Amino acid sequence: MAGRILRGDILLPKFQRDFVWEKHQIIDLLDSIANNCPIGSVLLWRSRELLRSERSIADLEIAPTQHDYPVNYLLDGQQRLSTICGALYWQGGxxxxxxxxxxxxxxxxxxxxxxxxxxxxxxxxxxxxxxxxxxxxxxxxxxxxxxxxxxxxxxxxxxxxxxxYSTLRSSRPLPFARTRSSRKSFRPSVQNWRKCLPPI
Structure with a gap:
């Protein structure tokens, strides 16, 4: 996915908010990826419609897109994909x-x-x-x-x-949480997910 963003196949529309994650959130996401924890889905909109979009992500330049070529606009997942792009491709000073x-x-x-x-x-x-x-x-x-x-x-x-090609083993239990009140929210932490995973 990160490579597709840098090649201009996935674009970040201008109406998306700026990157707002703190350094500890970046570390938490990378830790989740390394431990094969679910990190959520990404929502893309494939269209030929031209929307104003960002020309850089995570301090990296995005390649120009071809005219009249369908592109995928990133509607949800910007913070996560920006983190992955920045972590893997950063060459800054x-x-x-x-x-x-x-x-x-x-x-x-x-x-x-x-x-x-x-x-x-x-x-x-x-x-x-x-x-x-x-x-x-x-x-x-x-x-x-x-x-x-x-x-x-x-x-x-x-x-x-x-x-x-690394995949989750089918024998791993999946973390599951149920709350009794709709007013309470449950947000699993990286530490809670780790308990369900074998060591790397």
Missing amino acids: DPLSRWNLAYDLRERAFLHLTTLDDPPLHHLRLNKLTDPSAYFKHVSSLSTSLPVPTRRVEQPFGRSLYSP
């Missing part, structure tokens, strides 16, 4: 950008970096995941320079997040 992200292989946690310099080897920049050459170069350097426990942590993360 601001070290404090919300898209300057890495995965800590020792702590098994996502984090925001505060420098453009190369981070410690156990921090894998997320934008390396879309560049197979950079990703595998990083992973191969881990096998020779980190202690054995960290190498064991790196293996499952690399397979599960890089593979486009």
Whole structure:
């Protein structure tokens, strides 16, 4: 989906609100994705109608679209897709950008970096995941320079997040919540979902 946005196949209409998520919400979404938690659906409207749309998403330029070619307008899911685009494709120059992200292989946690310099080897920049050459170069350097426990942590993360074919196992229980009053709302947290999932 992120690639389709950057190629101009999915456009963000101007009437959508700006990106408003805080850094901790970005981390929460990435954590949910890495743990195979449901992250909600995306609503697209396929049309030939020309609507004013954004030319960038998550500090990334969107390719121009062809005239008289049907496009998909993103009606719901902007915050989530912006996060995925920014995390995977950011190439910016601001070290404090919300898209300057890495995965800590020792702590098994996502984090925001505060420098453009190369981070410690156990921090894998997320934008390396879309560049197979950079990703595998990083992973191969881990096998020779980190202690054995960290190498064991790196293996499952690399397979599960890089593979486009990773799926939920059918034996996993699905989280379910029922409230007794319509006035109360239930919003599952990442910690609640984790209880239902096996370790990566």
